Each structure stands twice: as structure tokens, then as C-alpha cells.
Amino acid sequence: xxxxxxxxxxxxxxxxxxxxxxxxxxxxxxxxxxxxxxxxxxxxxxxxxxxxxxxxxxxxxxxxxxxxxxxxxxxxxxxxxxxxxxxxxxxxxxxxxxxxxxxxxxxxxxxxxxxxxxxxxxxxxxxxxxxxxxxxxxxxxxxxxxxxxxxxxx
Amino acid sequence: xxxxxxxxxxxxxxxxxxxxxxxxxxxxxxxxxxxxxxxxxxxxxxxxxxxxxxxxxxxxxxxxxxxxxxxxxxxxxxxxxxxxxxxxxxxxxxxxxxxxxxxxx
Numbered sequence: 001x002x003x004x005x006x007x008x009x010x011x012x013x014x015x016x017x018x019x020x021x022x023x024x025x026x027x028x029x030x031x032x033x034x035x036x037x038x039x040x041x042x043x044x045x046x047x048x049x050x051x052x053x054x055x056x057x058x059x060x061x062x063x064x065x066x067x068x069x070x071x072x073x074x075x076x077x078x079x080x081x082x083x084x085x086x087x088x089x090x091x092x093x094x095x096x097x098x099x100x101x102x103x104x105x106x107x108x109x110x111x112x113x114x115x116x117x118x119x120x121x122x123x124x125x126x127x128x129x130x131x132x133x134x135x136x137x138x139x140x141x142x143x144x145x146x147x148x149x150x151x152x153x154x
Numbered sequence: 155x156x157x158x159x160x161x162x163x164x165x166x167x168x169x170x171x172x173x174x175x176x177x178x179x180x181x182x183x184x185x186x187x188x189x190x191x192x193x194x195x196x197x198x199x200x201x202x203x204x205x206x207x208x209x210x211x212x213x214x215x216x217x218x219x220x221x222x223x224x225x226x227x228x229x230x231x232x233x234x235x236x237x238x239x240x241x242x243x244x245x246x247x248x249x250x251x252x253x254x255x256x257x258x259x
Contacts, residue, residue: 035200042249076222081199084216096219104219109212109228113169121182122220 040103045095048103049131049138052093058131058140065113066130066143073149075122084114084132084139092116092135097142098126098134122147155178163235172237173227173237174243176253182218198227202226205242206235229256235259256259 039051046056063085072078082092092114093106104120114132122128127142158177161183168179172209183196202214213229235241237259244254 008217035215042217079225099219101217102215105214105216107212107214107226107228110210110235111230112211113231114228115171115227115229116174116214117171117225118214118216119166119221119225121180121221 018109022071036106039106042103042144043101044096045129048101049093052103053091053131053133053138055138058138060141061132061139062140064130064139066128066141066146068128068143070144071146071148072122073148075124078120078122078128078145078147079117080128081117081119082115082130082132084134085136086114086139088135089114089132090135093131093133094118094120095129095131096120096122096126097129099123102129111119119126137142157251159245159248159256161241161243161255162238163241164186165232165235166233167225169229170232171227171229171259172206172235172241173225174204175223175225176202176243176245177223178245178247180216180218180220180224184218196248199224199245200248202243202245204228205244206230207239208242235247 008093036052039048042048042051050056065083067081089109091106091108094104096100096104105118125146128145129142132139160172160175162173178199179197181194185194188192188228196218198218199216204212204214206221214226239259246252
């Protein structure tokens with residue numbers, strides 16, 4: 001048991017060191033904003049939203065539409081489309097409530113329409129939560145997705 | 155290592171969708187190698203930027219929960235993304251790997 005935790009520890013440390021090393025070696029990366037590490041490692045949805053957008057106060061909005069399957073046969077690839085008919089959409093995030101780290105992806109939009117399409121991994125049947133930031137406010141909508149791991153229906 | 159980037163655009167009713175897919179394993183760090191019984195280290199894309207005519211259009215943050223070979227799609231009004239407009243996709247991952255691709259609509 002001790003050996004196992006030791007291995008785990010060294011490996012995790014190694015990954016961080018590699019990431020830090022890469023960052024140090026290439027300080028002038030094309031990407032301006034840094035990747036929100038804290039938001040992506042959060043274990044609960046409100047924490048993730050707070051780490052990403054600075055607040056976890058969300059309201060519901062009729063303009064958010066989630067286009068996703070009710071039942072996903074393969075939890076490794078769940079196609080999701082989010083459309084937000086709200087003025088001034090700044091950012092859209094997708095979270096999966098029962099994943100170990102709920103925040104799956106987020107996108108900042110600069111002049112693009114309120115739309116985001118991505119394929120996600122889902123550990124098991126749970127809610128997909130879409131968070132839309134528009135005009136400085138946060139809006140949320142969730143959608144239940146059933147994941148059949150074996151892909152044999154159910 | 156070069157990873158393939160697929161870039162497509164689709165126009166309908168005044169809206170153009172820019173759809174891109176990067177060939178990438180997107181390891182979560184939770185999977186275990188069956189032979190060595192060790193965990194496969196995390197390896198995923200963190201940032202994916204879409205530029206239109208040299209201007210940043212969207213910047214996506216991806217995490218380990220994005221699927222393998224992640225797809226990212228955004229929409230713009232067709233007035234902005236005309237025929238001949240240039241699109242540039244660039245990405246970088248948690249191991250410092252990166253890549254980019256340019257295309258014309």
C-alpha cells in the first residue's frame with residue numbers, strides 16, 4: 001500500500017514538474033490568458049463555477065438551449081451543443097455533475113455567436129450543466145443524460 | 155509531434171459554424187495501463203484558440219473530461235466569416251506540446 005501511494009505521489013509530482021518546466025522554457029506562448037487550473041481541479045460544481053467566473057450565483061434563462069442526447073451509449077464521447085440566445089455572451093462552460101472534476105470545458109467568445117459545441121467524457125449518468133456568462137451575469141441550465149456504459153441500452 | 159487538426163466550416167441561414175477536431179489522446183490520469191498496472195499520466199489539451207482574419211474569435215479551455223480527439227465548434231455571422239476569410243486554430247497541452255493550422259474558407 002505504501003509503495004502504491006509513493007508511486008502515485010512521484011508520478012503526480014513528475015507531471016507538475018514537466019508542466020512547470022515547459023512553462024518556464026517557453027514564456028512567450030501564443031495564449032495570453034492562463035489555463036484556469038483551480039477551476040478544472042474543483043470537486044464540486046459551485047466551486048468550479050466560482051473559480052472560473054468569480055461567483056457562483058447563477059440564474060436561469062429561457063434563452064439557453066442544450067442539444068444533447070437523453071441517453072449516451074458511450075460515456076467516452078457525448079456530443080453536446082449549447083446555444084445561448086442572450087445578448088453579449090462572453091463565455092460558455094460545460095460541467096458534468098458526477099465526474100471527479102466536474103468542469104469539462106469552457107470557452108471565451110470574442111464576437112462569436114452564443115454557441116459552443118464539444119464532445120465530453122461522462123463517468124456515469126448525471127446532469128450536464130451549462131453555464132453562460134452574458135453581460136457580466138451568469139445563467140445556468142442543466143440537462144440529464146443517461147450513460148449506458150456497455151452500450152447495450154438499458 | 156505533429157497532431158492532425160481537422161477544420162471544417164458550414165454555412166446556413168447567415169451563420170457559419172467553424173468546427174475543428176484535434177487528434178489527441180486526452181488522457182485523464184485516471185486510467186491504468188493493464189500491463190504495467192501503473193496509471194497513465196495526464197495528457198490533455200488545455201487551450202484551443204480560434205482566430206478569424208488574425209483576430210481572436212474564441213479561446214476554449216479544455217480539461218481531461220473533454221473526449222478523446224476533442225471537437226470544438228463555434229458560430230459566427232456569415233458576414234464576418236466570408237469566403238476567403240482566414241481561420242487559424244492553435245492549441246497547447248499540459249505537457250507543453252502545441253500545434254496550429256491555418257485555412258481559408
